[in-house]
Amino acid sequence: MKKNSFVLFLSFLFLMACSKPAVEYIGSEYVGKKYTNDPLGEEKYPDMDPLIRFDAFDCMTFVETSLAGGDLDKLNKIRYKGGNIDFLNRNHFMETDWINNNQNIVQNVTDEYGKTALRNVVIDKQNWFKKIHKIDTKIPKQTVKIEYIPYSDLPEIKNKKTLIVLFVVNNPKMRDRIGTDMAISHVGFLLENGVLRHASRDMGRVVDVNFKDYVAKRAKNKNDLGIILLGIK
Numbered sequence: 001m002k003k004n005s006f007v008l009f010l011s012f013l014f015l016m017a018c019s020k021p022a023v024e025y026i027g028s029e030y031v032g033k034k035y036t037n038d039p040l041g042e043e044k045y046p047d048m049d050p051l052i053r054f055d056a057f058d059c060m061t062f063v064e065t066s067l068a069g070g071d072l073d074k075l076n077k078i079r080y081k082g083g084n085i086d087f088l089n090r091n092h093f094m095e096t097d098w099i100n101n102n103q104n105i106v107q108n109v110t111d112e113y114g115k116t117a118l119r120n121v122v123i124d125k126q127n128w129f130k131k132i133h134k135i136d137t138k139i140p141k142q143t144v145k146i147e148y149i150p151y152s153d154l155p156e157i158k159n160k161k162t163l164i165v166l167f168v169v170n171n172p173k174m175r176d177r178i179g180t181d182m183a184i185s186h187v188g189f190l191l192e193n194g195v196l197r198h199a200s201r202d203m204g205r206v207v208d209v210n211f212k213d214y215v216a217k218r219a220k221n222k223n224d225l226g227i228i229l230l231g232i233k
Helices: 003-018 059-067 072-079 094-101 125-133 172-178 211-219
Strands: 106-108 117-123 142-150 163-169 184-190 195-200 205-210 224-232
Touching (some): 059 072, 059 184, 059 195, 094 117, 094 142, 094 184, 125 172, 184 224, 195 211, 205 211
Antiparallel strands (some): 106 224, 117 142, 142 224, 163 224, 184 195, 195 205
16 A cells, blocks of 8 residues: 555544544443432522532433533533523523424434334423422413334344433322423433433433343333434534
8 A cells, every 4th residue: 555545544433433423422421420300500599509510310300411522611501591590590491492392402203213102291380380399480382292212113223423311201299299280201312323311310320221121121011102313513
């Protein structure tokens, strides 16, 4: 091989290695960190927790912090509509807030991976704010249709890049407890190698587990319906 050709070949290999999406390794630096429910807040009433931390996560803050690459400004733009840091302005509900307000970084790709079904969800923020946080608001109910792949129709997911996976439920007891319907109960990353990386309440930390095994366990619960998949832009 001529010298110039060899140099070009090495350059090609280098570029291929560098072009490998960093998202494949998303959240890896937090694996093993402890699970803590609702670890982040606005540093002021009614949620005095810090805006960012790296020692503890729940499932949502793990995904958010990982997407932000640990950058506070990016994290605030993910967690709050328009980046306006306020408890009432936080993207509390995936169904009506988080996905819609983060369309610049994620897109729903569920129907690309399997046959979907619909679940109607009625989000009653006013009642939720009052019942859970003792805050009076005047927010009308919102009805949304959630498209998901039922566990009964879930094929083998062969994703070529990391996806965000949302776990869909229909739990009347939870609805009565928190004052509103809610369809998304858990969230994590589905890596290309069939691994689910998530902050697990049951295991008490951020873990990597086999996605198939995890889904099989959830599918045994009558309140668990299926999954939503979000692509990362």
